[in-house]
Amino acid sequence: MSETLPKNNIFKVIGASSLGTLIEWYDFYIFGSLAVIIGHQLFPEDAGASALINTLAIFAAGFIVRPFGALVFGRLGDLIGRKYTFLLTLVLMGGSTFLIGLIPSYKTIGYAAPILVLILRLVQGLALGGEYGGAATYVAEHAPKNRRGFFTSWIQTTATLGLFLSLGIIVITKNILGAESFADWGWRVPFLLSIVLVGVSIYIRMKMHESPMFSKLKSEGKVSKNPLKESFNNRANFKMVLLALFGATMGQGVIWYTGQFYAQSFLENTCKLEFNDSRYILLWGIAFATPFFVVFGAWSDKVGRKWIMLTGMLLGIIFYRPIYKTFLSDTSEENFAKNELVSKIQGSPVFVAVPNSNDTLRTVETKFSFKDGSGYSKVITDTVSLSKVFQRGTEVVKNKILPEPIFWKFVGLVFFQILLVTMVYGPIAAFLVELFPTKIRYTSMSLPYHIGNGVFGGLVPFIATLIASFEGSTPLSGLWYPIGIAALSLVIGTIYLSNKRDETLND
Amino acid sequence: MGFLIIQAINKVGLTHTEIERTNAILQWGIIIFIFFPICLGLMIFGYYAFKGEYEKLES
Numbered sequence: 001m002s003e004t005l006p007k008n009n010i011f012k013v014i015g016a017s018s019l020g021t022l023i024e025w026y027d028f029y030i031f032g033s034l035a036v037i038i039g040h041q042l043f044p045e046d047a048g049a050s051a052l053i054n055t056l057a058i059f060a061a062g063f064i065v066r067p068f069g070a071l072v073f074g075r076l077g078d079l080i081g082r083k084y085t086f087l088l089t090l091v092l093m094g095g096s097t098f099l100i101g102l103i104p105s106y107k108t109i110g111y112a113a114p115i116l117v118l119i120l121r122l123v124q125g126l127a128l129g130g131e132y133g134g135a136a137t138y139v140a141e142h143a144p145k146n147r148r149g150f151f152t153s154w155i156q157t158t159a160t161l162g163l164f165l166s167l168g169i170i171v172i173t174k175n176i177l178g179a180e181s182f183a184d185w186g187w188r189v190p191f192l193l194s195i196v197l198v199g200v201s202i203y204i205r206m207k208m209h210e211s212p213m214f215s216k217l218k219s220e221g222k223v224s225k226n227p228l229k230e231s232f233n234n235r236a237n238f239k240m241v242l243l244a245l246f247g248a249t250m251g252q253g254v255i256w257y258t259g260q261f262y263a264q265s266f267l268e269n270t271c272k273l274e275f276n277d278s279r280y281i282l283l284w285g286i287a288f289a290t291p292f293f294v295v296f297g298a299w300s301d302k303v304g305r306k307w308i309m310l311t312g313m314l315l316g317i318i319f320y321r322p323i324y325k326t327f328l329s330d331t332s333e334e335n336f337a338k339n340e341l342v343s344k345i346q347g348s349p350v351f352v353a354v355p356n357s358n359d360t361l362r363t364v365e366t367k368f369s370f371k372d373g374s375g376y377s378k379v380i381t382d383t384v385s386l387s388k389v390f391q392r393g394t395e396v397v398k399n400k401i402l403p404e405p406i407f408w409k410f411v412g413l414v415f416f417q418i419l420l421v422t423m424v425y426g427p428i429a430a431f432l433v434e435l436f437p438t439k440i441r442y443t444s445m446s447l448p449y450h451i452g453n454g455v456f457g458g459l460v461p462f463i464a465t466l467i468a469s470f471e472g473s474t475p476l477s478g479l480w481y482p483i484g485i486a487a488l489s490l491v492i493g494t495i496y497l498s499n500k501r502d503e504t505l506n507d
Numbered sequence: 508m509g510f511l512i513i514q515a516i517n518k519v520g521l522t523h524t525e526i527e528r529t530n531a532i533l534q535w536g537i538i539i540f541i542f543f544p545i546c547l548g549l550m551i552f553g554y555y556a557f558k559g560e561y562e563k564l565e566s
Contacts, residue, residue, distance in 0.1 A: 064537060239560055242552040455541055462534075466514065492552075496561040 013142045014154045016208050017135040020090045020201040021155060023194065024131045025162025026169075027097035028124055030190045033170055037187045041105050042113040061125035066454035069129020070446035071228065077134050077442035078227035081218070082141070082211045085442070086134030090205065093127035094198025096120040101191025129454070133446030140433035141213040141441075146301055152429035153297020157290055160421065163260060164286045167279050169193065175276075213438045224439040231436075231444040240435050241448055247497050248431060249452025251313045251489025252424040254482035257457035258320065259417035260286075262482070265461060266324060267410070270475050271331040272376070274399040281407065285414030292419055296426035304499035305427040305434075312423030313486040313493075319420075320479050323413050328475060330406050333397060339370035351384075360384045361393070372403040456485055508546050511539055 031038070069089075077085035100120050106113045135155050143151035169190045177186040209215075217223055224230050232238050260282065268278040300308050329335065346366045353360050362382045369375040381393040402410065432445040464478025515535035522528040555561065 064541060239552075239555045242548055242555065243561065246549060246552050451545065455545065459538070462538075466518075496556065 010142055010144075010151060013208065014139055014151060016201075016204045017086075017139050018154050018158050020086065020198075020205055021131055021135040022158040022162045022165065023197045023201050024090060024093045024128055025159045026165045026197070027093050027194050028128050029163050029166040030097070030170065030194075031100065031121060031124065033166055034187050034190070037183055038100075038117065040183070041187070042103055042117050044106055044111070044114070061121040065122050065125030066129040066450040066458075067447060069126035070133060070450040071129075071443070072126065073130020074133050074231075074443035074446040075227045077130070077137070078224050078440055081214050082134050082138040082442065083205070083208055086131055086138065087202065087205050089127045089130040089134065090198060090202055092123055093131065094194055094202070096123040096127070097191055098195040098198075101188040101194075125454075129446070129450050132449060133442050136429040137433060137442050137445065138211050140430060141211040141438070147298075148433070149300040149305065149427050149430040150294065150298040152433065153294045153426045155429055156297060156422075156425050157293045159256075159425075160260065160286055160290055160293070160418070164283060164290075166190065167283055171276065171279055171283075217438055222439060227440045227443040231440045231447075237436065237440065237444060241444055243492075243496055244432055244435055244445070245448035245452055247489060247493035248309060248428060249448045250456045251452075251486040251493065252309065252428055253452035253455075253457030254460060254485045255313060255316045255424045256421050256453060257460040258316065258479070258482040259414075259421045262460050262464060262478075263414050263417055267327060267331075271327050272396075272398045272400050273331065274401050277401055277407065281410050281414055284411040285418050288411075288415045289418035289422055292422035293426040296423050297430065300427035300430065305431040306493065306497045306499040308427050309424045309431070310490055310493050310497075312420045313490045315423075316417075316420050316486050317483050317490065319416070320483055321476055323417065324476055324479060326413060327410065330409070331400055331402070333376075336368070336370060336374060336376060336400070339372050339374060339403070341368065342371050343367075343369045345369075354383070358385070370403070374401050374403040374406075376400040508539075508543065511535075511542055515539060 073085050073089055076088070097120075100117060103109075103113055103116050103120075132155075135158075136152055139155055140148055140152050173186055173189045174182040177189075214223075230237065231241065263285075264278055264282045267273045267281060268275070271278075273281075296308050344366060346364060348364075350363045351360050352363070360383070362384050363379060364382075365377050365379045367375065367377050376397055377399045379394075379396045379398065381396075383393055428449075432449060433441060436444040460482055463481045467473060467480060468475065468478045470477065515531075515538070518535060519528060519531045522531050
């Protein structure tokens with residue numbers, strides 16, 4: 001059936017699927033990007049309870065719930081069809097995102113606020129767990145047999161573009177409203193905007209027809225009665241689920257998260273780049289690299305999926321440490337000091353009383369500007385005791401602004417990392433679809449995908465921070481986690497993955 | 508898994524307040540809860556690979 005579909009129809013299918021998936025990724029990412037502000041607005045001021053619920057909301061939603069969403073909606077998609085299942089995931093995601101934007105502050109409704117955030121965040125994670133498998137399966141089952149990689153690669157652009165859209169809208173909204181208004185109420189705008197985007201996507205998806213392969217299966221009475229049992233209780237299929245996870249999606253997940261999320265977080269929190277600079281670097285890197293999802297997806301139709309994905313993992317293993325070492329060295333104070341200092345402006349001291357003590361914290365911020373347009377702030381916090389003895393506390397350098405040549409060098413380094421993302425991620429939808437029979441495809445491919453990305457990839461920040469806390473570790477030590485996981489996937493994939501493409505997807 | 512459990516015990520032991528302790532237990536509990544079946548899966552994969560199950564794929 002896919003071979004007879006007119007060309008303009010396949011692009012309508014891709015457009016309808018991709019738009020909805022992109023919006024779902026956008027909805028998921030804006031929460032993570034605005035987590036600190038949400039914490040201040042919707043959580044109690046004392047660190048205790050808020051940290052607890054915050055942990056559940058941010059942490060659990062990404063890790064536990066996505067694979068469960070994969071199982072729940074995967075099963076539904078194999079029972080009732082692709083179209084209605086991933087219409088449902090879109091409604092759930094859009095609705096929960098919009099409602100997050102409407103939650104009154106903690107000061108207004110008390111503990112109901114963080115509890116509502118938690119519930120809605122978990123719904124987001126569940127919906128996302130069901131979305132990807134449906135979209136990839138839906139497009140693949142429409143695509144001509146020799147161009148499956150090309151057509152499914154459009155779906156593969158949506159996660160990165162969703163990140164791009166979320167960063168872009170947050171930066172634009174914040175710059176228009178100002179930092180204070182944004183922190184006060186403007187943060188709700190990206191959430192509320194989602195309902196417009198979701199509404200359009202629902203309208204488009206309602207007009208889509210069911211996947212031809214699933215329709216054929218249904219007309220022949222061959223729909224699975226128990227997709228979960230057939231996926232995971234059947235040895236032949238279960239071993240393919242394991243191979244897909246350990247030989248492909250596990251490594252792909254860590255490369256994906258390191259090249260995008262960890263890169264931005266490292267630049268902002270370790271290198272201490274200024275808010276806009278760290279995001280603009282990622283935005284430019286994404287803009288330049290995104291077309292390569294389609295390039296590598298198309299190329300995989302000619303040369304196979306395996307070696308493109310594994311080469312992406314290998315290059316990450318080799319180049320991550322040199323790249324991040326360059327980030328550190330180029331943003332060091334010593335490097336800035338090589339430039340001619342133009343101005344050094346010290347602000348007025350700010351005094352804050354220390355609770356339950358006679359001491360006061362004295363904070364002074366000094367702004368350094370250099371001839372090449374770069375600069376940074378140095379914040380020194382001292383403790384002033386009753387006897388007026390100053391005890392030097394912390395000295396923090398932050399808000400670094402890079403000189404233009406270094407800025408574009410960093411864009412290049414992030415672009416390279418995202419290029420690796422396109423190598424591992426571009427072909428993987430077609431790869432996963434080709435591993436499993438139609439009647440359990442949605443279930444079987446969703447689980448390894450969301451474990452690989454949600455668990456292994458999503459844990460990159462947590463485990464990187466954990467490794468950095470070990471005695472003797474350096475700021476680069478956290479990279480051993482993605483390097484180690486990618487290496488394991490590389491070995492398993494090299495030995496056990498087949499480069500043979502399943503031309504027909506017939507069962 | 509042993510490494511994760513040792514890290515969990517270590518990190519929970521380093522906490523100072525009750526809430527920090529609860530947070531650490533919660534985070535590490537989630538990690539171990541998630542990774543336990545994944546580690547089982549890896550062992551099963553290794554068993555299948557040892558048995559030559561994946562060598563039969565092309566045929």
